[in-house]
Amino acid sequence: MPHRFMTLREIRRAAKTMLPPGPWAFGAGGAETETTRRRNRRALKRLAIRQRVLRDVRHIDISTTFLGLELPTPFAIAPMGGLVLFHPEGDLEMVRGASPSRNLAFVSGVTGWSVEDLAQAARGPLIYQLYWSGPRSWCQDLLARVEASGYHAVCLTVDVQTYSRRERDVELRFDPQRARAIAPNEQPPEFDYQTRLTWDDVAWLKSILSVPLGLKGILTPEDARLAVEVGAEIIWVSNHGGRQLDSTLATIDALPDIVAAVEGKAQIVIDGGFRRGTDIIKALALGANLVAMGRPMLWGLAADGAAGVHRTIELFRDELETNLALCGQTSVRRLEPNLVRPVEY
Numbered sequence: 491m492p493h494r495f496m497t498l499r500e501i502r503r504a505a506k507t508m509l510p511p512g513p514w515a516f517g518a519g520g521a522e523t524e525t526t527r528r529r530n531r532r533a534l535k536r537l538a539i540r541q542r543v544l545r546d547v548r549h550i551d552i553s554t555t556f557l558g559l560e561l562p563t564p565f566a567i568a569p570m571g572g573l574v575l576f577h578p579e580g581d582l583e584m585v586r587g588a589s590p591s592r593n594l595a596f597v598s599g600v601t602g603w604s605v606e607d608l609a610q611a612a613r614g615p616l617i618y619q620l621y622w623s624g625p626r627s628w629c630q631d632l633l634a635r636v637e638a639s640g641y642h643a644v645c646l647t648v649d650v651q652t653y654s655r656r657e658r659d660v661e662l663r664f665d666p667q668r669a670r671a672i673a674p675n676e677q678p679p680e681f682d683y684q685t686r687l688t689w690d691d692v693a694w695l696k697s698i699l700s701v702p703l704g705l706k707g708i709l710t711p712e713d714a715r716l717a718v719e720v721g722a723e724i725i726w727v728s729n730h731g732g733r734q735l736d737s738t739l740a741t742i743d744a745l746p747d748i749v750a751a752v753e754g755k756a757q758i759v760i761d762g763g764f765r766r767g768t769d770i771i772k773a774l775a776l777g778a779n780l781v782a783m784g785r786p787m788l789w790g791l792a793a794d795g796a797a798g799v800h801r802t803i804e805l806f807r808d809e810l811e812t813n814l815a816l817c818g819q820t821s822v823r824r825l826e827p828n829l830v831r832p833v834e835y
């Protein structure tokens with residue numbers, strides 16, 4: 491049967507046509523002037539790939555290992571809340587979309603379904619993203635359930651000290667919190683608890699976890715070093731897709747200094763504006779171990795549920811394999827920084 495969608499652009503277009511204005515704005519938008527959101531893309535475009543030729547590229551290996559997990563691809567689904575606004579079975583449908591290919595999916599700390607239900611629905615590996623939304627006792631109870639359900643790690647998001655000003659939503663008078671009233675999962679007690687967090691809390695979190703700990707939202711080598719010191723196994727270079735601090739660094743620009751600061755002592759995840767197989771190649775060349783993608787997966791979910799997510803993954807796989815061959819590389823595990831070079835346009 492021919493595929494309904496043949497390119498990633500077709501999927502995005504279908505999602506935009508199908509979604510009401512509020513959910514589209516919430517998904518596509520960023521904070522304030524959206525400078526950060528745009529900068530992520532611009533910075534990726536300002537890197538060119540140096541192609542090598544005549545290197546026998548019949549066999550391309552895009553599988554990788556991450557924290558000891560064998561993964562089919564070096565990319566994953568980023569954690570996203572409010573998915574019920576995009577599909578009636580939101581988070582459940584998203585993990586179903588990752589299942590046929592056994593792709594890694596991150597489950598949002600504001601998932602609309604319980605961590606147990608999601609673990610049941612998924613056939614691929616899951617990692618839990620934590621929003622620290624209550625006292626330590628609340629965290630401890632929740633994370634015991636996460637670990638008992640088989641999640642492979644916990645990543646604490648640290649760039650939502652407070653919720654940003656998302657002006658597209660504000661101007662539409664659209665409140666994405668309405669998702670919480672529709673989806674079945676229980677509400678966390680105090681979302682604003684995160685405002686008070688410090689590195690001491692991270693040290694405590696590390697002490698109670700038996701699975702690896704990650705920190706999502708690191709943009710400076712100073713913080714990356716502190717994260718390594720406190721024992722984090724995953725450093726996640728992220729600006730929340732331009733949805734939190736406006737006017738901050740593009741993630742691909744922040745990556746090289748962080749890779750140098752981490753010195754191989756933790757795995758490095760990056761996200762923000764990755765829309766093409768070539769974008770993924772650039773981040774891996776500069777030292778990331780895994781690329782996470784948010785909105786492209788969201789458009790897949792909105793356009794065609796789990797099938798749309800699966801198709802999005804397939805298209806990214808195709809693009810990655812094709813472009814690795816075209817730049818003379820046969821494995822995502824062996825990409826070097828000199829594969830990319832800054833250009834002006």
Ligand SMILES: Cc1cc2nc3c(=O)[nH]c(=O)nc-3n(C[C@H](O)[C@H](O)[C@H](O)COP(=O)(O)O)c2cc1C
Pocket residue numbers: 516517518568569570571572598599600619647706728729730731732733761762763764782783784785786788
């Ligand atoms: C609709 C939406 C909801 C999100 N919800 C969360 C969330 O619950 N937790 C989190 O850590 N990040 C959240 N993010 C940020 C993503 O995890 C990721 O950092 C970002 O989407 C990456 O940028 P990209 O969309 O350009 O790929 C969300 C992003 C979107 C688009």
